[in-house]
Amino acid sequence: MDLWLLSWVLSFLLVLSLCSSAELSSLRKGSFLSVEKPDDVLISPNGVFSAGFFSVGINAFCFAVWINESKDRTVVWMANRDEPVNGIGSKLSLLKTGELILTDGVRRTQWTTGTASHSGVDLLLRNNGNLVLVTSGSEKKDLWQSFDSPTNTLLPEQVLTKDRFLISSRSSTNYSSGYYRLYFDNDNVLRLLYNIPATTSVYWPDPWLMPWEAGRSTYNNSRVAVLNALGCFASSDDFKCFSADFGVKILRRLMLDPDGNLRIYSLVGTNKTWVISWQAISQPCKIHGICGGHSMCSYDHVKGRRCSCLPGYRFRNVADWTRGCEPDFNVNSELDTFDFKRLPHVESFGFDKGGFSKATLEECKKTCLNMSSCRGFAFKFGMSSGHQCYPKTRLFNGYISPSFSGDLYVKMPKSELNSVKEINIDTRLKCSGELVVLDRTYLPARVNWSLRFLLWFASSVAVFEITCVLLVRCFLFRTERASESEAVKQGYAYAATGFRRYTYDQLKKATRGFSEEIGRGGGGVVYKGVLPDNQIVAIKRLNDANQGEGEFLAEVGTIGRLNHMNLIEMWGYCAEGKHRLLVYEFMEHGSVADRLASNSLNWEKRFSIAVGTAKGLAYLHEECLEWVLHCDIKPQNILLDSDYQPKVADFGLSKLLNRGGTSMNGSSFSRIRGTRGYMAPEWVYNLPINSKVDVYSYGIVVLEMVTGKSPIGFHSLDGGGVTEHGRLVPWVREKVNGAATRESWMEETVDPLLADDYNVDRMECLVRVALKCVEEDKDSRPTMSQVVQMLLQNEGKFLHDPLGAVKKP
The missing domain is CATH 3.30.200.20 (Phosphorylase Kinase; domain 1)
Structure with a gap:
C-alpha cells in the first residue's frame, strides 16, 4: 500500500510539473508566464537578474527585468511601461511561430517582438541582464534582445546607438515615459533633451556652447556610447567620464533619472544600496523644464531643489511642479497698464524674441511693452557689447544664478506690482495620495490540500483516473479553451475600455x-x-x-x-x-456645416459655438491624461445638441500620445491629415506637427462662421462687379487692415445672412482671435486655452446685456 501511494504521489508531482507555465531558466515555444503566478519569473544563471511581471500600481503590471541583488528590486528594463496590463488573465507567451507577445486580460496584444522562426526558440535571461530570444538549433542565433530597446537604464556593456535612446520615467513611482531623453543628435553629439508636446530644448552639453567648446567632436559616424564593467562611460563624440569608484568590479548602471539628470549608480555595502558615483549635471536647476514654465528653481545642499512661481503667477498643479505656473492676471489687458518686477540674478533660458545690444533699461522696457507676446525680458551687461536686452515670449527654465551678471524683469499689471511680495520658495509638493482602483472581479485563490487530505483522496480514487483528470485540466488550461463564456469577455472588455x-x-x-x-x-x-x-x-x-x-x-x-x-x-x-x-x-441639430447652410445660426449661437469648440480643443491639447491631436477641425466635425451646444467629433482615433512620449513631427504620421482649406501650412511644407495645426484649423472655422464664406474660394461684389477670391484668410486680413474703421470692414466681411444683427465688440474679438490663430508661423499662434481666455474675457462684458452695449442699426 505504501509503495502504491508513493507511486501515485510521484505521478501527481509529474503532472504538476507538466502544468507549470515556465521553467526558471528559460521559456520555450508554446509556453507562457502568467501575471497571476508571482513565481512565474526567469532568473539569470548567476541569480543577479530576474524577469517577470512587476507591479506598477493597483491592478497594473508591466513585464520587466530587475536586479535582485539590491535592497529593493531595481527595474532596469520594461516592455510595456506606457501600457500596463491587467492583474488577471495577462500573459507573456512565446508562440509556436517564434513571436513573443504580451497580452492583457481581454486578450489584446500590448507588446510584441515581431519575430518569427520555424525552428525551436527559447527566451533566456543572461548574466548581464539581457533578455534574449534565441534559436535552439545547433547554430544559435539571437532573434531579439532587450538590450536593443532600452527604457531609462543602460547596463554595463549595453551599447547605446544612433537608433536607440533612453527616456526617463515620469517619477520615482510612475514608470511611464517621462520628459527627458538621452540620444545622439544629427551632428553625432550625445545630448540630453527636454521633450514635451509644446516644446523641446537641449540642455546638455550647455546649449550656448559649440560642440568643440564643450569638448565634443562631430567628426564621427559610429554614434555609440557604452558603460564598461570598470565604471567608464564613453561616447564616440569624445565624451568620457569615470565613476568615483572606477576600477572596482561591482554592479553599476547608468540611468536617466526623472529629474532629467544622467547618473551612474554603484551597488555598495553589505546592505546593498545604490550610491551615485557620477552625474552629468552638478547644478540641478540648469536642467530644462524642471519647474515648468513661468517659474524659478532654487537649490541648496540641505533642502535640495525647490520651485516657486514668478511674481504674479500661480502653480497650475501644486502636486506637480513640472506643470509650471500660470498668470494670476489678465495677460491681454491694455499695454499701458503693465510695468515690470525686477528679479536680481535670475536667468531664464530660451524663448528670446530677438536680442538688442547697447540698449538702455528704458528702451528695453518700451520694446517689451509694445509686444503683446512679451512676458518679460533679461537685461545683462557684457564686457564687449555693453548692456544687452532679450525680450522673451515665455519665461522658461528660470533659476537663481549668483554668477549671472544680469536681472530678469517680469511683465505684470501696475495695479499688482506693489502688492507682490518676495518670491516664496515652495518647501514641498502637496500630494493627495489618491489611488483609483479598477473594478475587477477576482477569483478566490485555490486552497492548498494538506497531506492527510491528499492521502485520503488517493486511497479512494484510482491513480489512473486522477492522472487523466489532471492531464485534461492541464491541457485545457494551457490551450485557453475557446468555450470561455461571452459574459466574462464582455466584462473584461468593459473594464479595459x-x-x-x-x-x-x-x-x-x-x-x-x-x-x-x-x-x-x-x-x-x-x-x-x-x-x-x-x-x-x-x-x-x-x-x-x-x-x-x-x-x-x-x-x-x-x-x-x-x-x-x-x-x-x-x-x-x-x-x-x-x-x-x-x-x-446622437446630436439633434447635426453639424455646424449643416446649420450654416440652412441659415439657422444667429449671432449668439455662432459666438457660443466658437467658445465651446475652443474649450473642447483646449481640453484635448492641455488637460486630458492623453495628448490628443485632432488633425481635422472643420464645420462638419463640430456637432450641435438640442440646445445648440457644440461638441467636437471625430477626435478619438486621430493621434493619441502620452504627454511624456515621443514628440510629434511630420514623420510620425503615415499621411497628411485634414481637409483642404482647413489645413495648417505645416502639413504642406512637411514641418514638425504639434497642437498648433488644430489652432489654425479652428481659426479658419471661426472665419467661416463669421463671414459665411468657404475658405478655399468664393465670389463677392466689389465695385459693382463680381470678384473671384482665392482664399478666405488673406481676404479677411486685407479688409481688416485696409479699412478706416472697424464698422467699415465688418460691413464687408460679416455674413449678410445675419442682417446686421450682431454685437460689434464681440465680432471684432472673434475676427482678431481668428486671425491670430491662422498666422503662418505656428509659434505666433495662441494655444487653445489662450483662445478660450480671450473669448471669455470679451464675453464677460455682456453678462447683463447679451446683445452688448453696441448693436448694428
Whole structure:
C-alpha cells in the first residue's frame, strides 16, 4: 500500500510539473508566464537578474527585468511601461511561430517582438541582464534582445546607438515615459533633451556652447556610447567620464533619472544600496523644464531643489511642479497698464524674441511693452557689447544664478506690482495620495490540500483516473479553451475600455441594415441607429478595417479617459472580424456645416459655438491624461445638441500620445491629415506637427462662421462687379487692415445672412482671435486655452446685456 501511494504521489508531482507555465531558466515555444503566478519569473544563471511581471500600481503590471541583488528590486528594463496590463488573465507567451507577445486580460496584444522562426526558440535571461530570444538549433542565433530597446537604464556593456535612446520615467513611482531623453543628435553629439508636446530644448552639453567648446567632436559616424564593467562611460563624440569608484568590479548602471539628470549608480555595502558615483549635471536647476514654465528653481545642499512661481503667477498643479505656473492676471489687458518686477540674478533660458545690444533699461522696457507676446525680458551687461536686452515670449527654465551678471524683469499689471511680495520658495509638493482602483472581479485563490487530505483522496480514487483528470485540466488550461463564456469577455472588455461592446449583428439591426446615412467623412460613414432600449444613437462605420483588434481597443480605451462637455460622447464599439464601428450619442441639430447652410445660426449661437469648440480643443491639447491631436477641425466635425451646444467629433482615433512620449513631427504620421482649406501650412511644407495645426484649423472655422464664406474660394461684389477670391484668410486680413474703421470692414466681411444683427465688440474679438490663430508661423499662434481666455474675457462684458452695449442699426 505504501509503495502504491508513493507511486501515485510521484505521478501527481509529474503532472504538476507538466502544468507549470515556465521553467526558471528559460521559456520555450508554446509556453507562457502568467501575471497571476508571482513565481512565474526567469532568473539569470548567476541569480543577479530576474524577469517577470512587476507591479506598477493597483491592478497594473508591466513585464520587466530587475536586479535582485539590491535592497529593493531595481527595474532596469520594461516592455510595456506606457501600457500596463491587467492583474488577471495577462500573459507573456512565446508562440509556436517564434513571436513573443504580451497580452492583457481581454486578450489584446500590448507588446510584441515581431519575430518569427520555424525552428525551436527559447527566451533566456543572461548574466548581464539581457533578455534574449534565441534559436535552439545547433547554430544559435539571437532573434531579439532587450538590450536593443532600452527604457531609462543602460547596463554595463549595453551599447547605446544612433537608433536607440533612453527616456526617463515620469517619477520615482510612475514608470511611464517621462520628459527627458538621452540620444545622439544629427551632428553625432550625445545630448540630453527636454521633450514635451509644446516644446523641446537641449540642455546638455550647455546649449550656448559649440560642440568643440564643450569638448565634443562631430567628426564621427559610429554614434555609440557604452558603460564598461570598470565604471567608464564613453561616447564616440569624445565624451568620457569615470565613476568615483572606477576600477572596482561591482554592479553599476547608468540611468536617466526623472529629474532629467544622467547618473551612474554603484551597488555598495553589505546592505546593498545604490550610491551615485557620477552625474552629468552638478547644478540641478540648469536642467530644462524642471519647474515648468513661468517659474524659478532654487537649490541648496540641505533642502535640495525647490520651485516657486514668478511674481504674479500661480502653480497650475501644486502636486506637480513640472506643470509650471500660470498668470494670476489678465495677460491681454491694455499695454499701458503693465510695468515690470525686477528679479536680481535670475536667468531664464530660451524663448528670446530677438536680442538688442547697447540698449538702455528704458528702451528695453518700451520694446517689451509694445509686444503683446512679451512676458518679460533679461537685461545683462557684457564686457564687449555693453548692456544687452532679450525680450522673451515665455519665461522658461528660470533659476537663481549668483554668477549671472544680469536681472530678469517680469511683465505684470501696475495695479499688482506693489502688492507682490518676495518670491516664496515652495518647501514641498502637496500630494493627495489618491489611488483609483479598477473594478475587477477576482477569483478566490485555490486552497492548498494538506497531506492527510491528499492521502485520503488517493486511497479512494484510482491513480489512473486522477492522472487523466489532471492531464485534461492541464491541457485545457494551457490551450485557453475557446468555450470561455461571452459574459466574462464582455466584462473584461468593459473594464479595459469603459464602453459597452456590441456585436456586428446588433449594430446592423439597430441601423436597419445601415440604411439611414446621416454623415460621412474620410474616416467612415455615420448612420442613425436605435438600440433595443429605444435610445437613438449615431453609429460610425470606419473605413480602415485593417487595424488590429488590440490596437483598436487600446485607442478606444484611451477615448474612455476623455470627458468634456464639448466633446462628443462615445457609448460603445464593435471589433468583430474586420468590422470596426463606434457608437456615439446622437446630436439633434447635426453639424455646424449643416446649420450654416440652412441659415439657422444667429449671432449668439455662432459666438457660443466658437467658445465651446475652443474649450473642447483646449481640453484635448492641455488637460486630458492623453495628448490628443485632432488633425481635422472643420464645420462638419463640430456637432450641435438640442440646445445648440457644440461638441467636437471625430477626435478619438486621430493621434493619441502620452504627454511624456515621443514628440510629434511630420514623420510620425503615415499621411497628411485634414481637409483642404482647413489645413495648417505645416502639413504642406512637411514641418514638425504639434497642437498648433488644430489652432489654425479652428481659426479658419471661426472665419467661416463669421463671414459665411468657404475658405478655399468664393465670389463677392466689389465695385459693382463680381470678384473671384482665392482664399478666405488673406481676404479677411486685407479688409481688416485696409479699412478706416472697424464698422467699415465688418460691413464687408460679416455674413449678410445675419442682417446686421450682431454685437460689434464681440465680432471684432472673434475676427482678431481668428486671425491670430491662422498666422503662418505656428509659434505666433495662441494655444487653445489662450483662445478660450480671450473669448471669455470679451464675453464677460455682456453678462447683463447679451446683445452688448453696441448693436448694428
